Amino acid sequence: KNLTRDFEVRTSRLPARTTLLRAVDHVSLHVDQGQTLGLVGESGCGKSTLGQMVVGLVPPTRGDVCLQGRPLWDSGSYEEPHVRRKIQMIFQDPSSSLNPRMRVKKIIGEGLDIHRMGSRAQRTARVAALMEMTGILPEHGNRYAHEFSGGQRQRISLARALSLDPQLIVCDEPVSALDVSIQAQILNLLVDLQKNLGLTYIFISHDLAVVRKVSHRVAVMYLGRIVEIADGNDLYENPCHPYTRALLAAVPRPDPRRGVPKIALAGEIPSPLAPPSGCVFHPRCPRAMDICSRNIPGDMEVGPGHHVKCFLFKTV
Ligand code: SF4
Ligand code: MG
Secondary structure (H helix, E strand, C coil): CCEEEEEEEEEECCCCEEEEEEEEEEECCCCCCCCEEEEECCCCCCHHHHHHHHHCCCCCCECCCEECCEECCCCCHHHCHHHHHHEEEECCCHHHHCCCCCEHHHHHHHHHHHCCCCCHHHHHHHHHHHHHHHCCCHHHCCCEHHHCCHHHHHHHHHHHHHCCCCCEEEEECCCCCCCHHHHHHHHHHHHHHHHHHCCEEEEEECCHHHHHHHCCEEEEEECCEEEEEEEHHHHHHCCCCHHHHHHHHCCCCCCCCCCCCCCCCCCCCCCCCCCCCCCCCHHHCCCCCHHHHHCCCCCEEEECCEEECCCCCCCC
16 A cells, blocks of 8 residues: 655765655555466566565555555564565575575475474475475475576475465566476466465566466556556556557567557656656657646546556546
C-alpha cells in the first residue's frame, strides 16, 4: 500500500551534495492467495526494490506491506521468524546466492537447521522431499553448487526457498540468466509447485513473454510507478498504456495478424534523479499531448480490474 522508497544519492563530493532518488513511487498492488502477480518493466524501473521491500530486505520510506491485512513494516513483523519464513525470495543469479563451500543438501536444509524445524531425521527427510519436488537427483545432494548447470542451480534455490513452507515467493528475474529451453522447464516447475502447494508469487521480469506464461495478473512499471495493471490475458489482448503497447510490440508473437501494431520506443529511460514532470513517460510517448508534461495522470479503470494511468483514457 502506497509503497515508496527514496535513496539518498551523492551528486558531488566537494561541496558534498546529495539528492533523493525515488526508486518506487506510491505503489499499491495486491496479489490473491494462490495466484501470480507479474511485475514487468525495463531495468532500473524499481521492480527489484519493490520486491525487496515485500520480502523485508529494504524498508520503505513510506507505505507498508500487508500480509493477510496485517501491516508488516509498521508492526515490526519482519523481525519475527514465523513471518520471515512466510515470505521468501529467489534471485536471477543463483550462483551468487548459493554458498560455494556448502553441499547442496546442506544449502537446502540450512533454513530448517537455523529455525530448528523438527528432529535431525525429520530435517533429512524433508530435504530429500524438497529435492524430489524440485527435480534434483538424490545422489546429487553431496555436490557443490558450481557442479550444477544454471537451471539446476535455480532448482536448488527454489528448494531452499520452499524449505520453510512459505506462502509468498518473490521471484526476481528467476529465468533471465537461463537458455530459453531451460527457462520453460523452470517456469513449468514454478506453475506445478504453485498448484500443488497453493503458493503465491510475485514474478518480476523485464520479459513480457515470460511473465505471460506464469501470471494471473500483470502490472507494468515505469520509473517507479505502476502505469497499467490488468488480468494477464486482458493486458496482452487489450494493452492501453502507450508504454505497455511499446513493450508488447517488441515481443515476437505467434500470429502477427492479430495484436498490437509496432510502436518504436524512442529514447532512453530518463534518470530517476531528475524524473520528467507530469506523466513520467511523456518524453518517450508517441501519443503525448500538451497536458502530459504538466499534469500527472490519475488512475483510470478502463474495464473490470484493468487500470491505466494515462490521459488518453477515461474511467468507464
Ligand atoms: Fe503518453 Fe500522455 Fe498517456 Fe503519458 S499521459 S502515456 S504522455 S498520452
Ligand atoms: Mg532488477
